[in-house]
Amino acid sequence: MANDDAFAIVGASLAGASAAQTLREEGFDGPVVLIGDETELPYERPPLSKDYLMGKSGREKLYAHPAQWYADNNIELRLGQTVTGIDRGAQEVIVAGDGQQPYAKLLLTTGSSPRRLAVPGADAEGVHYLRRVEHSDQIKTTIDAASRIAVIGAGWIGLEIASAARAAGVEVTIIEVAELPLLRVLGREVAQVFADLHAANGTDMVFGAHVTEIGVRDGRADGVRLADGSHIGADAVIVGVGITPNVGLAADAGLTVDNGVVVDAQLRTSDPDIFAAGDVANAFHPLYGKHLRVEHWSNARHQPRAAAKAMLGQEVSYDRVPYFFTDQYDLGMEYAGYVEPGGYDRVIFRGDVPGREFIAFWLGSDGRVLAGMNVNIWDVNDTIMAIVRSGRPADPAALEDPSVPLESLA
Numbered sequence: 006m007a008n009d010d011a012f013a014i015v016g017a018s019l020a021g022a023s024a025a026q027t028l029r030e031e032g033f034d035g036p037v038v039l040i041g042d043e044t045e046l047p048y049e050r051p052p053l054s055k056d057y058l059m060g061k062s063g064r065e066k067l068y069a070h071p072a073q074w075y076a077d078n079n080i081e082l083r084l085g086q087t088v089t090g091i092d093r094g095a096q097e098v099i100v101a102g103d104g105q106q107p108y109a110k111l112l113l114t115t116g117s118s119p120r121r122l123a124v125p126g127a128d129a130e131g132v133h134y135l136r137r138v139e140h141s142d143q144i145k146t147t148i149d150a151a152s153r154i155a156v157i158g159a160g161w162i163g164l165e166i167a168s169a170a171r172a173a174g175v176e177v178t179i180i181e182v183a184e185l186p187l188l189r190v191l192g193r194e195v196a197q198v199f200a201d202l203h204a205a206n207g208t209d210m211v212f213g214a215h216v217t218e219i220g221v222r223d224g225r226a227d228g229v230r231l232a233d234g235s236h237i238g239a240d241a242v243i244v245g246v247g248i249t250p251n252v253g254l255a256a257d258a259g260l261t262v263d264n265g266v267v268v269d270a271q272l273r274t275s276d277p278d279i280f281a282a283g284d285v286a287n288a289f290h291p292l293y294g295k296h297l298r299v300e301h302w303s304n305a306r307h308q309p310r311a312a313a314k315a316m317l318g319q320e321v322s323y324d325r326v327p328y329f330f331t332d333q334y335d336l337g338m339e340y341a342g343y344v345e346p347g348g349y350d351r352v353i354f355r356g357d358v359p360g361r362e363f364i365a366f367w368l369g370s371d372g373r374v375l376a377g378m379n380v381n382i383w384d385v386n387d388t389i390m391a392i393v394r395s396g397r398p399a400d401p402a403a404l405e406d407p408s409v410p411l412e413s414l415a
């Protein structure tokens with residue numbers, strides 16, 4: 006049993022590993038206990054729908070650190086263990102089948118889980134969700150054996166899986182309730198770029214579609230039935246309809262939960278000794294003056310560093326501009342900023358949109374750049390972030406004109 010001066014971290018994935026690393030880098034020499042219910046070393050998930058899924062990179066590339074790193078840094082890594090409760094009075098977490106783990110400070114990096122589809126047939130064999138490395142392995146096996154698959158949900162994960170499946174020569178139908186892929190996140194102008202990309206790569210897309218049932222034959226999914234009565238045949242069905250934060254522990258412990266574990270800009274929950282970071286945290290963002298829950302890799306990397314510093318009593322205020330990226334077919338992009346669904350006035354393009362080599366800027370009604378996305382153009386995202394962060398109204402003509410250096414707009 007570790008000492009009660011331990012700093013405990015629940016959730017041994019990217020965010021948890023990042024926090025543990027920062028505690029040591031900041032000179033904390035007390036016990037650090039990192040507990041996770043998966044049996045893999047803490048790993049990064051983005052490759053699970055990209056290179057790893059396509060067999061282009063191996064499992065060892067996923068890991069945040071090699072096993073030896075945890076030993077070298079005296080981090081007690083407890084894998085395959087589920088935390089079932091937090092006793093805030095006693096300052097300990099309850100580990101299923103393994104008693105209590107006391108803590109002086111506790112960090113929750115419990116992440117999120119795929120939202121389940123609630124229609125008949127959704128539990129049949131051949132219906133897949135993607136969150137963990139074993140899911141990616143199963144989907145790869147499925148893609149290798151299938152001649153056609155259906156993907157429900159044209160969000161980032163659905164589109165990336167579709168791209169991997171097309172690369173493997175599989176017929177793909179994407180089924181989406183909205184009129185375009187990524188419509189809520191990107192708005193119509195840029196969502197159309199992704200619709201065109203997938204169409205150009207031979208994916209069938211059905212928009213405005215309501216799934217009523219997964220067809221099942223002999224216990225296996227054989228397609229998707231829609232509200233208009235049509236049936237889309239498929240050898241397997243992949244569901245990517247969003248995620249929900251894993252807030253159960255926090256909620257049961259009486260911490261404030263609202264679209265994630267509610268934390269301040271120091272990543273502190275309603276209990277001063279408990280912090281949260283990564284996908285699970287709905288954190289106050291000083292730049293936007295409100296709480297944001299960011300479900301992306303960069304946030305899972307950087308936010309726990311701030312949380313670790315706050316656990317050590319340092320003054321922090323986590324205010325990084327949200328960032329994410331995707332790779333689909335020959336399109337790679339980075340996005341920096343934050344726009345509420347429909348919360349922009351216009352989009353300005355700089356560069357070649359049909360050729361998919363451009364930068365898009367989302368402008369607010371006050372002329373400020375709310376977000377920017379560089380598509381197949383590299384080494385500009387820091388400047389885009391600086392433009393977003395500046396909060397100044399930008400000249401649309403200058404944003405559009407590639408002869409105007411981006412740096413001059415930051």
Ligand SMILES: Cc1cc2nc3c(=O)[nH]c(=O)nc-3n(C[C@H](O)[C@H](O)[C@H](O)COP(=O)(O)OP(=O)(O)OC[C@H]3O[C@@H](n4cnc5c(N)ncnc54)[C@H](O)[C@@H]3O)c2cc1C
Pocket residue numbers: 015016017018019020021040041042043049050051052053054086087088089114115116117118135136137162251254282283284285299300301302303305328329330331332
């Ligand atoms: C397939 C895929 C592709 C992605 N691609 C991109 C991308 O291209 N770009 C991008 O920006 N982001 C991407 N993301 C998002 C990014 O991976 C996540 O934002 C990131 O993984 C969040 O990290 P986290 O550590 O907060 O949570 P998670 O990665 O969800 O880890 C939380 C961990 O805590 C464990 N846990 C939960 N509850 C308990 C408990 N009670 N006891 C013990 N352990 C527990 C979970 O099992 C899990 O291991 C992708 C995600 C997926 C799934």
